[in-house]
Amino acid sequence: MTSTNSLGLTAAPDEVVTAAHVRTCQVPAGTIALITLDNGLDYNKPNTFGVGGLTALSRALDEIDDLIRRGNIVGVAITGKPFVFAVGADLTGVPRLENVEQAHALAQLGHGVFRRLGEFTVPSFAFINGAALGGGLEVALHCTYRTISSAAYPVALPEVSLGLVPGWGGAYLLPRLIGAPDALSFIVQNPLRQNRMTSARAATDMGIADIRFDGGNFLVDSLRWASHVITGEITVNRRDVDTGDEWTTAIAAARGQLDAVMHGAAPAAYRAIDLIDAARNRTRDEGFAAEDDELAALIMSEEFRSGLYSFDLVQRRAKRPVGVPDKSLARGVSKIGIVGAGLMASQLALLFAQKTEVPIVLTDLDQERVDKGLAYVNGEIDALLGKGKLSNDKANRLRALVSGSVDLSTFADADVVIEAVFEDLAVKKQVFANVEAVVSDTCLLLTNTSSLSVTQMADSLAHPERVVGFHFFNPVAVMPLVEIARAAHTDDASLATAFALGRSLGKSCVLVNDRPGFVVNRLLTRFLGEVTAAFDEGTPFEIVEHALDPLGLPMPPFLLVQLVGPAIALHTSETLHAAFPDRFAVSANQQAIVGARINTLLAWDGPVSRLTDEVVSLITVGDDPSTAEHVRQRALDAVADEARIMLDEGVVAEPQDLDLCMLLGAGWPFHLGGITPYLDRSGTSERVNGKRFLPRGIASLPA
């Protein structure tokens, strides 16, 4: 069914329409008309609002207007289907919006429907029974009162993370309800902190909900409460919102924080702050009109289109990796061996124990190293126990799962062995040969190498088909990506087992071919190589370190190298230099720094960083400085060049995989779309490669 509303918007033919059922409920105060939002599917497919859903809600509100006119109703309430209230706008139809008029019409349509919930002659109530995100939470904000179930999770306005603002009332209503400081944290800061979500308790404490009830009797308790509110037996006390100094100060602080992180790179967060700032002095009509304008402009922005693309990659492609053998081929894993007991190996042991709950054995050359590794694992378990993240029983279970030995024969019944020893091909080959001597013929052998050839590592084994690259990112517990590398001999069953293991670890896995540096390290090293070259040529540190600020990357280049470790960064660039000497250089300055065993590159004067005197004394630079703009262009050109070569080499199947890796492995921002959408829209792709990575409309505005 296609429906066209008065604003000229047409429901997408594939929209899963969220219905709005109206039913009357008898409470002591009289009759309450209760709307249930329900798209007819289970909780895995939450309620959303597309044009069809908004139209359905509008009809339900017509029905209620009618009941009110007949004098039959003392209140209106709205709730969701089991476990879900509503999770916002239906984003599937958004890429089809072609011009600002259509975008404006969608913004207005949402406002036009939602605001009616707050403009009845009787009070309205949102009973937030489950997940409430974005437009879903905005529905609730339009109501006069809100109850929330203790079980409702998540609660958030994540629009800014995608490149939008809460433009169906949220940016106007929320600060007026809870004040600017909390509204800024909820609307601007949470989305920028890995899209932090809020619990029902926090939402109640913040004043978003008036009262919280247990999940078990939520609707009954909510209706009873609403009845008491209607009769006046309960008075709802809200916080006093300070629209003076507190508001002004909070806005200024938020703008300052944002500048420090984003450097103006993407507009949404700035627009959200502007809207929140102005909300205190605007009427409802003015506030909603301003939201319409900002929302329409953002919907038609490249940053949002890239954000939408990134969201889809992270939500969908990351969960269904492309080109992976069927999971039915995967072998079971009931014991895992780890070669090495250093920091990386110990972190892996803890992660494997927590996520797979099978026995984990650490081995190393001597008992002292093994004991140190185990001490690290047990220390981390104690820390988790201390923070209340683990129960005593669970901590005992984990401790018992992780053991250590200097004897490789303890791997005899392992189904997986992963090596995390020094990045040296000969050493790793020897490790695998030793392991193969004790394990079964089908035991999966994984290497956590970041740049060595997995194929060469497997070459001289009796069963090279069970060797797979399994590249984690540091810190392994936090970073969501694992690059899984298929080597020349790798068979489908081994690859399927590696993907199943990656999934059980809670990681997003991307299939890559066994090429040096895989994806993230190769692109990052090429990118940093260009920046380092500019520095070595004589570009001042302040220029180099901030040349990339306009991209809004998670951190500047020297800080990144310091965090990764100069020795590791150097090793990676040396390996890539060996493979591709024309494109990857090795910096003499970097060698000097590593040669002096220096790990700290930067000193801080307040928020401003500089190279330490020690570093400055070690380096030699040229006299051919670049401008910031030139540095940035060189770096982006290098990335565009490398990305194209990688696709031609078949490192990954599609540009989408490069982008997914950069989003999850390097933390590159949604508004860049990983990287190829930005390279396309900035004209870099055309200039360097003569063609785009992605057709228009995929991660960008339609042509």
Place this chain on the structure above:
Amino acid sequence: MSRSVRDVVLVDAVRTPFGRAGEKGIYAQTRADDLVVGAFHELLRRNPNLPTDRIDDVAVAATTQIGDQGLTLGRSAGILAGLPRTVPGQSVDRMCAGAMTAVTNLSAGIGFGAYDIAIAGGVEHMGRHPMGEGVDPNPRFVAERMVDPEALIMGKTAENLHDRFPHLTRARADEYALLSQSKTAKAYRDGVIQQDLAPIAVRSASQGWGLATVDEPPRPDTTLDGLSTLKTPFRAHGRVTAGNSAGLNDGATAAIVASEEIAREFDLAIKARLVSFAFAGVDPEVMGIGPVPSTIKALDKAGLSIKDIGLFEVNEAFAVQVLAFLDHFGIADDDPRVNPFGGAIAVGHPLASSGIRLMANLAKSFQLQPNVRYGLTTMCIGLGMGGTVIWENPNFSKAA
């Protein structure tokens, strides 16, 4: 150790509104365990003084203990209702007298000193669990002529009761049924029944969420003429109709029982004081006569006579079964002491839940009639049993 029997009191009793079983019923898409949890929530809300960590057991009855009526309901519903993890639970089955048995079992435990406070409950979602679901009667019942096959079909046992007492005619049964409907209608008008109903959130995929606040089965417009035209599904030219028997229903009940001493310590309500109880067996083919021997037994244990009983809450599985009871004790069909707010013929009979509904009604009558000292709740039970509990009115005063 020395031991003495302690007095046991009914602190409170509530129930969900009863629904008609089947696709169109209010609870068609509501789980049985959620009905129990809804009743528990209302019970806890009405009794804020109840120290939940002092509840020593939770016993919930269901006849068909499968699916959402399985999984040891007393325990699972306790967890779902948010009772402390330290509170244990169990399931009980005595068919229609399940909730009654939950109350008597727990009361016996209180009297003995094993429990201080306990929660009893019962549920039957006859829409989700039709009578006889999953039963597997032992073939010896038939092969060895131990029980007539008709004994497993309750309507046929009611017809058998008409056979045994030919003077209990269909006309008398229909008149009794009409009275039950009209008494229920009046109790609703007076706002009596609503007081003990727990509102229940109900959901239908096509209509969304709603709130059940009143019983669905009553038919206040019932007339004798209408009743007389109903079919007799259990026997051609029989006497038992859908009008003079309880329907197929969904619903749950819950009650708090406690030692009187503990109830007073925590300032809990005392709505009725347990005097005695008894269960008795009869021929399964005439299970409806069960309340007669169980009542004789309970009176005997209490040292009371039927004349001492001022209020009767008799479950109305079938009109004839109530008439047989009244007839035996020489009580008129329309005696005002009997089911003053009507009975199951009007409000419904979700099998294992009904025992506590009788107690809730009796407690309400005790409150309204302080002149009455003793009352009883009684019901017939499938496979040929009866159960009776005799209660004392804590509001009794001779002056009244």
